[in-house]
Amino acid sequence: MSTPARFDRGHTDDLMTFLAASPTPYHAVANAAERLEKAGFRQVLETDAWEGTTGGKYVLRGGALIAWYVPEGAAPHTPFRIVGAHTDSPNLRVKPLPDTGAYGWRQVAVEVYGGPLLNTWLDRDLGLAGRLSLRDGTHRLINVDRPLMRVPQLAVHLDRGVNTDGLKLNPQRHMQPIWGLGEAEEGDLIRFVAEESGLDASDVTGWDLMAHSVEPPAYLGRDRELMAGPRMDNLLSVHAGTAALAAVAGSAGSGTALPYIPVLAAFDHEESGSQSDTGADGPLLGTVMERSVLARGGSYEDRARALAGTVCLSSDTGHAVHPNYAERHDPTHHPRANGGPILKVNVNMRYxxxxxGRAVFAAACERAGVPWQTFVSNNSMPCGTTIGPITAARHGIKTVDIGAAIVSMHSARELCGADDPFLLANALAAFLEG
Structure with a gap:
């Protein structure tokens, strides 16, 4: 029997707002935390002693967020139900010495982060966002959300074979954006972003800045059945997981019994391997779960029992079949836009x-009344991976890889079915409820 759907097309509208307001992982977790605060969650500091109280709590660290809800009657050995996701997307990130240029053009020195489709960053109006680290040890979010930079492509007159031989881009020589005219001046970019934040540049001692497309998300198609936008890999899952956790916590607060402790784990640095203090290969999730058990009076034995019964849905975008390149997909598995979330399978455990795990996911979708699909890679092509295998191996918990089907993955602007975000959120909510 299915439960009434919590989310509809209004969820997709809100996703578009979330994407536009989250140009970096730091903005994404700040916006997710704001939504959780409105749902009654409160931030706990890692440096403080934790209490074993019930209710919603969350930890913020850089571009990562771990949030959980302890229901009434939860025992120290109560298992967790985790929605895992990641907050980072492939992009162009500012180097430590950012001021460069040549031939009268001022440019920004950038490094390629992750595996973007480089050509999608050409001739696109770019803003600049991230965080500034200040002398007093605090951080300030910055978002210059207007056309500021551009990576210009070489004209076809100077690259006659571009349409027949293909575009060849060197990440060092061809991807440095222009942002003005004149000679490069040391400290110019940081002075500019400091002023944009109302700060004195002398107070800025570090920065984590990145480019983003300023074109807003939009519906498209004859019947507006598609949605285009940036960073859907993987803020679509972060947004869905946040909405699902808030909804489940609200139901529990209204008297619905929860057999599990629902968790959202949104990590940074998945696109570069997850090996950081805020990545899935770091200790953050395990530490939070252990401290939650201990704060409720639990022991090592209680922790072991809790993890033995824990399940994680690793939610990340996957590939919908591309109509122009169908031969690149498995011949019998063709996930489609608006067909519901996909279950990702790889026998070599790249997923x-x-x-x-399939049974757990199928039960959640059935309970939510949500259709679902299966994805496997073409045998002749290498398979990608997610935080799923890392989470399973690091914590010894059952993990299932799922997500929403999109095309143009790792483009500066990706495309999905407009119904798939809320179908995913409904499935995640049913899973968190158990």
Whole structure:
């Protein structure tokens, strides 16, 4: 029997707002935290002693967020139900010495982060966002959300074979954006972003800045059945997980019994391997779960029992079949836009799904009344991976890889079915409820 759907097209409207307001992982977790605060969650500091109280709590660290809800009657050995996701997307990030240029053009020195489709960053109006680290040890979010930079492509007259031989881009020589005219001046960019934040540049001692497209998300198609936007890999899952956790916590606060402790784990640095203090390969999630058990009076044995019964849905975008390149997909598995979330399977465990995990996901979708699909890679092509196998191996918990089907993955602007975000959110909410 399915439960009434919590989310509809209004969820997709809100996703578009979330994407536009979250040009960096730091903005994404700040916006997710704001939504959780409105749902009654409160931030706990890692440096403080934790209390074993019930209710919603969350930890923020850089571009990562771990949030959980302890229901009434939860025992120290109560298992967790985790929605895992990541907050980072492939992009162009500012180097430590950012001021460069040549031939009368002022440019910004950038480094390529992750595996973007480089050509999608050409001739696109770019803003600049991230965080500034200040002398007093605090951080300030910055978002210059207007056309500021541009990576100009070489004219076809100077690259006659571009349409027949293909575009060849060197990440060092061809991807440095222009942002003005004149000679490069040391400290110019940081002075500019400091002024944009109302700060004195002398107070800025570090920065984590990145380019983003300023074109807003939009519906498209004859019937507006598609949605285009930036950073859907993987803020679509972060947004869905946040909405699902808030909804489930609201139901529990109204008297619905929860057999599990629902968790949202949104990590940074998945696109570069997850090996950081805020990545899925770091200790953050395990530390939070252990401290939650201990704060409720639990022991090592209680922690072991809790993790033994824990399940994680690793939610990340996957590939919808591309109509112009159908031969690149498996010939019998063709996920489609607006067909519901996809279950990702790879027998070499590049995805963490097994038969038992499939059963957990199928039950959640059935309970939510949500259709679902299966994805496997073409045998002749290497398979990607997610935080799923890392989470399973690091914490010894059952993990299932799922997500929403999109095309143009790792483009500066990706495309999905407009119904898939809320179908995913409904499935995640049913999973968190158990």
């Amino acid at each position: 963490a799904t097994d038969g038992g």
